[in-house]
Amino acid sequence: MSDDAQDGQNEISDTPQGDRTITVVAMPADTNPAGDIFGGWILSQMDIAGGVAASRRAEGRCVTIGVKEMEFHKPVHVGDLVSCYTDVISVGRSSIAIKIEAWTTNHYHQTGLAKVTEGVFTYVAIDENRKPRPVPK
Numbered sequence: 236m237s238d239d240a241q242d243g244q245n246e247i248s249d250t251p252q253g254d255r256t257i258t259v260v261a262m263p264a265d266t267n268p269a270g271d272i273f274g275g276w277i278l279s280q281m282d283i284a285g286g287v288a289a290s291r292r293a294e295g296r297c298v299t300i301g302v303k304e305m306e307f308h309k310p311v312h313v314g315d316l317v318s319c320y321t322d323v324i325s326v327g328r329s330s331i332a333i334k335i336e337a338w339t340t341n342h343y344h345q346t347g348l349a350k351v352t353e354g355v356f357t358y359v360a361i362d363e364n365r366k367p368r369p370v371p372k
């Protein structure tokens with residue numbers, strides 16, 4: 236088995252899936268004690284991107300109800316440009332499931348595009364009383 240096959244990298248696509256929804260710079264304040272970017276920060280950026288995409292699709296307020304199939308493929312480093320791509324994969328009565336991928340590139344040269352994280356986030360459209368409301372057709 237090749238090194239790539241052993242670490243699963245051969246299964247990672249080289250093209251982002253979905254629309255680029257947000258791009259941010261990973262800052263020193265976002266690191267874990269080992270110096271890499273904290274996984275919780277990456278999750279937070281993905282949730283922000285998914286919330287934007289869900290609110291657009293639902294034409295209003297949405298909340299996150301679940302996160303699944305999260306995978307951290309590669310570390311993120313200080314100074315990386317982190318872009319979150321969103322793709323609505325299903326819409327229920329009030330829920331919207333969104334595949335979210337986080338990709339990094341070098342801050343200065345915008346080279347070395349790499350998928351670092353992906354997951355499926357589910358949002359629920361809510362009304363002014365915080366109750367689920369139907370997603371518009």
Ligand SMILES: CC(C)(COP(=O)(O)OP(=O)(O)OC[C@H]1O[C@@H](n2cnc3c(N)ncnc32)[C@H](O)[C@@H]1OP(=O)(O)O)[C@@H](O)C(=O)NCCC(=O)NCCS
Pocket residue numbers: 297298299300301302326327328329330331357359361365366367
């Ligand atoms: C979102 C919330 C209003 C839903 O209320 P609820 O009474 O549980 O609503 P329902 O049981 O009718 O479920 C609503 C939808 O979510 C779906 N759902 C419920 N639990 C789910 C889960 N764990 N994963 C994915 N979808 C889920 C249901 O299938 C339903 O989808 P549908 O309407 O498309 O068929 C409520 O759970 C809530 O306020 N949660 C807290 C949200 C929050 O604070 N998020 C963090 C900050 S954004």
